[in-house]
Amino acid sequence: MASAGVSLYPLARPLLFALDPEQAHDLTLASVDLMAATGALRLATGARVKDPVELMGLRFGNRIGLAAGLDKNGAHIGAWAQMGFGFVEVGTVTPRAQPGNARPRVFRLPARRALINRMGFNNDGLDAFVANVERQRGQLAQHAILLGLNIGKNADTPIANASDDYVAGLSRVWPVADYVTVNVSSPNTQHLRQLQGADELAHLLGTLDRARGALTRRHKRTVPVLLKIAPDLDDEQIEAIAAALVRHRMDGVIATNTTLSRTAVQGQPHAQEAGGLSGAPVLEPSNRVIRALRQQLPAGFPIVGVGGVMSGADAATKLEAGADLVQLYTGLIYRGPGLVRECALALRTAAARRRTGGTSPR
Numbered sequence: 001m002a003s004a005g006v007s008l009y010p011l012a013r014p015l016l017f018a019l020d021p022e023q024a025h026d027l028t029l030a031s032v033d034l035m036a037a038t039g040a041l042r043l044a045t046g047a048r049v050k051d052p053v054e055l056m057g058l059r060f061g062n063r064i065g066l067a068a069g070l071d072k073n074g075a076h077i078g079a080w081a082q083m084g085f086g087f088v089e090v091g092t093v094t095p096r097a098q099p100g101n102a103r104p105r106v107f108r109l110p111a112r113r114a115l116i117n118r119m120g121f122n123n124d125g126l127d128a129f130v131a132n133v134e135r136q137r138g139q140l141a142q143h144a145i146l147l148g149l150n151i152g153k154n155a156d157t158p159i160a161n162a163s164d165d166y167v168a169g170l171s172r173v174w175p176v177a178d179y180v181t182v183n184v185s186s187p188n189t190q191h192l193r194q195l196q197g198a199d200e201l202a203h204l205l206g207t208l209d210r211a212r213g214a215l216t217r218r219h220k221r222t223v224p225v226l227l228k229i230a231p232d233l234d235d236e237q238i239e240a241i242a243a244a245l246v247r248h249r250m251d252g253v254i255a256t257n258t259t260l261s262r263t264a265v266q267g268q269p270h271a272q273e274a275g276g277l278s279g280a281p282v283l284e285p286s287n288r289v290i291r292a293l294r295q296q297l298p299a300g301f302p303i304v305g306v307g308g309v310m311s312g313a314d315a316a317t318k319l320e321a322g323a324d325l326v327q328l329y330t331g332l333i334y335r336g337p338g339l340v341r342e343c344a345l346a347l348r349t350a351a352a353r354r355r356t357g358g359t360s361p362r
Helices: 002-004 007-016 023-036 040-045 126-143 160-176 192-196 199-220 235-247 278-294 310-321 330-335 338-355
Strands: 053-055 056-058 062-064 087-093 106-109 114-117 146-151 179-182 225-229 252-255 277-278 302-305 325-328
Touching: 007 023, 023 040, 023 062, 023 106, 040 277, 040 338, 056 146, 087 126, 087 179, 114 278, 114 330, 126 146, 126 160, 160 179, 160 192, 160 199, 179 235, 199 225, 199 235, 225 235, 235 252, 235 278, 235 302, 252 278, 277 278, 277 330, 278 302, 278 310, 310 325, 310 338, 325 330, 325 338, 330 338
Parallel strands: 062 087, 062 325, 087 146, 146 179, 179 225, 225 252, 252 302, 302 325
Antiparallel strands: 053 056, 106 114, 114 277
């Protein structure tokens, strides 16, 4: 039954790709919710692969997760819980609701299995976001799925005041998150990536570290905090970020966001559209950053690999590069929900091979 359900996606994809990408996105989310409500989604995707791993004081059911961006408002958490993920990350959410950038703002590059988006943190704001999470937390608990909440800054907040938005986000999501991701790497909010600079990052992470201490005492619960970084970093920048992660006691790093590079898609329709490129072309740039981080960070420091995963074999390359967990986004659009189980199985095999010395992080 599972294989029959999964095999339907190749039939549906041409119909979805005939629509505007955002229309297709909304239709897909509505369909996923309907399938989840009727129980059809779980039948279509099969039982979740068991591959438990403990990181950051959390127990992940398996190593494959949903990346932030697909469900910006946390409105479809119950559906993701049935799709076989070990963990789900939703957002990016900003303190105040904002529409994001003008449409059209999402473009497909099918020949390269890629997307370009310049969405710009379109979301309904923290209050709506947290309400959605609270409404669906029970479904996550039922399936033992961990939930990451991804926070950012509003577009009209000056970079000099960015830490205020991040502290507001951290404070609001703290009671309902299993972990929190600090997104400083989207290319679609003006000047946001400046926060990856040494001085700016030190100020932001220092501020968040102090806020985290106060929140831990107030709520009597510890929540891991991770930083999400870009693939467009040189070795010196990666070294500085790694040092800052350790210095300011961050719990993990997510590598990477979308890229501004167009080298792999030159000559393709839409290749020159502004925004971040995701999909197959980001696999190796993301893995390069993962390898560099693994060399710079202390042994055991958690790395979540994301970018360009279009198959189970792609997912395994991230563990080989040094990641502990892997996330999907664009691969789901091109491959459908069957990719989740494929990656979970591949990661289980790769992790077992790594434990027995078959491979080691480069």
